[in-house]
Amino acid sequence: xxxxxxxxxxxxxxxxxxxxxxxxxxxxxxxAEDGSExxxxxLEAKNIDILLIDLLMPNRDGIETIREIGPSFKGKIxxxxxxxxxxxxxxxxxxxxxxxxxxxxxxxxxxxxIKKVSEHMLLEKSLHDIHKTLNVLPNFQQKSTKxxxxxxxxxxxxxxxxxxxxxGESGYKDLLDLISILYDYEKKGIRETPALKELFEESVYxxxxxxxxxxxxxxxxxxxxQRVRRAIMQSLExxxxxxxxxxxxxxxxxxxxxxxxxxxxxxxxxxLEGKTxxxxxxxxxxxxxFLQALYMESRMNIR
Numbered sequence: 683x684x685x686x687x688x689x690x691x692x693x694x695x696x697x698x699x700x701x702x703x704x705x706x707x708x709x710x711x712x713x714a715e716d717g718s719e720x721x722x723x724x725l726e727a728k729n730i731d732i733l734l735i736d737l738l739m740p741n742r743d744g745i746e747t748i749r750e751i752g753p754s755f756k757g758k759i760x761x762x763x764x765x766x767x768x769x770x771x772x773x774x775x776x777x778x779x780x781x782x783x784x785x786x787x788x789x790x791x792x793x794x795x796i797k798k799v800s801e802h803m804l805l806e807k808s809l810h811d812i813h814k815t816l817n818v819l820p821n822f823q824q825k826s827t828k829x830x831x832x833x834x835x836x837x838x839x840x841x842x843x844x845x846x847x848x849x850g851e852s853g854y855k856d857l858l859d860l861i862s863i864l865y866d867y868e869k870k871g872i873r874e875t876p877a878l879k880e881l882f883e884e885s886v887y888x889x890x891x892x893x894x895x896x897x898x899x900x901x902x903x904x905x906x907x908q909r910v911r912r913a914i915m916q917s918l919e920x921x922x923x924x925x926x927x928x929x930x931x932x933x934x935x936x937x938x939x940x941x942x943x944x945x946x947x948x949x950x951x952x953x954l955e956g957k958t959x960x961x962x963x964x965x966x967x968x969x970x971x972f973l974q975a976l977y978m979e980s981r982m983n984i985r
Contacts, residue, residue, distance in 0.1 A: 683708030717747030722754035737763035782945035798939030847920025853913030
């Protein structure tokens with residue numbers, strides 16, 4: 683992996699560089715002491731995979747920088763911050779930040795987060811390569827349309843939801859419907875995840891048919907989103923509980939980073955220990971990340 687580090691503290695930049703090199707996580711291809719020195723074309727020229735960026739900087743802060751480079755930068759962004767404001771974290775999520783490293787810097791946390799981000803990127807690349815390979819195989823599209831078993835992803839999804847502690851929650855069926863819809867879209871050649879509103883509306887039509895009124899669609903869409911949000915919170919609590927019992931638990935290590943961000947899991951663990959206030963899920967960006975992770979995990983395990 684190729685890294686670019688942005689922090690106004692030279693000691694923080696040096697510490698992060700040393701961790702990356704000592705743990706053989708990749709190579710640091712560039713550094714900057716302020717967001718005003720970072721542009722998408724520079725990151726692209728250096729083929730940067732992961733951008734580590736400080737939240738608070740004097741001239742252009744992390745959020746302003748991400749907003750500037752966001753449309754063009756295709757790598758992953760890890761935010762570095764000692765601020766745990768829910769509003770700021772929520773805004774960061776909406777701009778595409780999926781992972782946080784908290785200050786003061788802890789080498790174990792840094793290593794864990796970077797490894798999970800790297801694994802996630804490799805998983806995405808593998809799926810992309812699989813899709814690309816299948817699309818060039820002779821008659822692949824024709825064969826796939828002859829066996830449109832859109833439910834074949836559901837058993838795989840059920841197994842993952844069981845490991846996430848969601849089975850029995852009211853949003854369990856909603857999540858299975860949503861990944862089934864994504865699977866249908868993929869077979870039609872739609873590989874980008876649609877807007878959540880579209881997905882939830884489609885799940886309503888899937889359950890109730892196309893003849894229901896717009897008012898009923900709106901009502902059921904909102905109810906479905908609430909059920910999914912509660913199910914995700916249940917999963918977060920389940921994963922955090924696993925981490926409290928055994929931080930090296932393989933399920934905790936894998937699912938905590940794949941379905942959530944490190945800061946969120948950490949806050950939930952502190953809540954369960956009674957060390958902080960109730961942890962809440964930020965707005966819709968977390969549902970989308972959870973759904974994308976569930977789909978990718980389920981898609982890879984189809985039998």
